[in-house]
Amino acid sequence: MTHETVREVDPELAAALGGERDRQEDTLAMIASENHVSEAVLEAQGSALTNIYAEGYPGKRYYAGCEYADEVEQLAIDRAKELWGADHVNVQPHSGSQANMGVYLAVLDPGDKILSLDLTHGGHLSHGHPANFAGQVYNVEQYEVDAETGYIDYEGLAETAAEFDPDIIVSGYSAYPREVEWETIQDVADDVDAYHLADIAHITGLVAAGVHSSPVGIADFVTGSTHKTIRAGRGGIIMSDEAFADDIDSAVFPGMQGGPLMHNIAGKAVGFKEALDPDFETYAEQTVANADALAERLQEHGLELVSGGTDNHLVLIDLRPSHPDTPGKDVEEALEDAGIVLNANTVPGETRSAFNPSGIRAGTPGLTTRGFDEDDCRDVADLIYEVVDAPDDEDVIDEVAARVAELTDAYPVYE
Numbered sequence: 001m002t003h004e005t006v007r008e009v010d011p012e013l014a015a016a017l018g019g020e021r022d023r024q025e026d027t028l029a030m031i032a033s034e035n036h037v038s039e040a041v042l043e044a045q046g047s048a049l050t051n052i053y054a055e056g057y058p059g060k061r062y063y064a065g066c067e068y069a070d071e072v073e074q075l076a077i078d079r080a081k082e083l084w085g086a087d088h089v090n091v092q093p094h095s096g097s098q099a100n101m102g103v104y105l106a107v108l109d110p111g112d113k114i115l116s117l118d119l120t121h122g123g124h125l126s127h128g129h130p131a132n133f134a135g136q137v138y139n140v141e142q143y144e145v146d147a148e149t150g151y152i153d154y155e156g157l158a159e160t161a162a163e164f165d166p167d168i169i170v171s172g173y174s175a176y177p178r179e180v181e182w183e184t185i186q187d188v189a190d191d192v193d194a195y196h197l198a199d200i201a202h203i204t205g206l207v208a209a210g211v212h213s214s215p216v217g218i219a220d221f222v223t224g225s226t227h228k229t230i231r232a233g234r235g236g237i238i239m240s241d242e243a244f245a246d247d248i249d250s251a252v253f254p255g256m257q258g259g260p261l262m263h264n265i266a267g268k269a270v271g272f273k274e275a276l277d278p279d280f281e282t283y284a285e286q287t288v289a290n291a292d293a294l295a296e297r298l299q300e301h302g303l304e305l306v307s308g309g310t311d312n313h314l315v316l317i318d319l320r321p322s323h324p325d326t327p328g329k330d331v332e333e334a335l336e337d338a339g340i341v342l343n344a345n346t347v348p349g350e351t352r353s354a355f356n357p358s359g360i361r362a363g364t365p366g367l368t369t370r371g372f373d374e375d376d377c378r379d380v381a382d383l384i385y386e387v388v389d390a391p392d393d394e395d396v397i398d399e400v401a402a403r404v405a406e407l408t409d410a411y412p413v414y415e
């Protein structure tokens with residue numbers, strides 16, 4: 001076997017890898033679902049575990065040679081149990097969408113009914129959008145946020161549940177800036193005798209650190225991604241009571257996946273260990289404080305935020321009241337030119353389209369990992385506002401880009 005580096009084997013690819021690393025250093029990653037993992041997580045994900053087939057679970061594998069894979073997966077499981085306090089944890093889902101698929105497969109039959117939040121109100125494709133398998137295999141009805149307040153319309157949810165009689169209610173969202181009332185949704189699920197899946201993909205880290213309330217022990221199933229606020233590298237996770245352990249495990253493998261991505265499970269184990277350190281609580285608290293500072297300053301500039309603020313790591317700007325003629329995509333592109341990377345997003349009551357919506361979603365997990373504090377986030381809010389207000393002004397973009405460069409230089413991601 002050769003011992004050449006990527007640069008030696010494949011200069012073309014190496015250039016793209018280097019370009020991506022530089023891009024992450026030189027821009028502000030404000031996509032609310034993104035973060036920067038540690039060098040240790042990167043190392044685990046790049047390990048020789050990518051070579052192994054470990055179909056099955058620790059101590060019950062289909063193939064020989066799994067002694068170390070067993071150790072790695074058990075570490076990931078044990079640390080996840082400690083972080084979130086779950087009875088049973090499956091760390092094999094390849095991503096958050098696969099985690100949801102695993103739950104559906106475990107407890108639903110094709111044609112069964114899912115009640116979930118509308119995508120344009122903050123839901124996720126895997127909660128039953130027609131473009132996703134879940135919308136094609138299952139019968140889906142949606143609840144919404146209150147158009148006035150931007151908060152989940154819990155009463156509307158209860159009414160829709162009573163009419164629709166779902167088999168499962170999905171809570172947990174992709175673009176919802178407020179704390180979720182898990183118990184309220186559990187009460188609705190109890191009333192209609194439905195399962196409750198709480199998808200904490202975005203807020204896994206906030207829940208682990210105790211800065212957002214936990215649905216573990218309330219909802220029947222809790223799913224998450226491992227690459228967002230928890231910083232453990234790409235992947236998914238399913239938590240449940242012990243009573244569902246066998247159903248979940250056999251739904252994930254052999255139900256819907258083959259061999260687990262053991263190198264990613266190693267990344268999860270390392271990231272979970274880091275998250276058990278008291279420093280992680282400080283990180284999660286700072287992430288929320290930073291989002292709050294960002295929200296306040298954006299509002300001082302006259303921008304309208306869905307729900308009027310945030311309880312978590314993200315803000316959702318509705319451009320329509322302040323900048324009715326400025327589509328979200330124009331702002332997204334102008335901000336990217338200035339080095340601020342975030343996404344145009346639909347807002348409740350969307351009047352444009354999913355491809356060019358009226359909102360902008362911005363999160364603080366990545367900035368906080370780099371070391372940003374509230375003052376820095378207020379500065380970032382000023383920069384965002386300048387671009388929102390003049391997305392076509394090259395001088396403004398250049399000036400903002402220069403200030404972004406000062407910030408990224410002051411806070412390197414990887415030395």
Ligand SMILES: *Cc1c(COP(=O)(O)O)cnc(C)c1O
Nearest residue numbers: 095096097124172173174201225
């Ligand atoms: C991000 C996210 C997921 C998982 O997405 P993947 O890209 O498949 O990891 C699932 N649910 C919600 C609510 C999300 O925001």
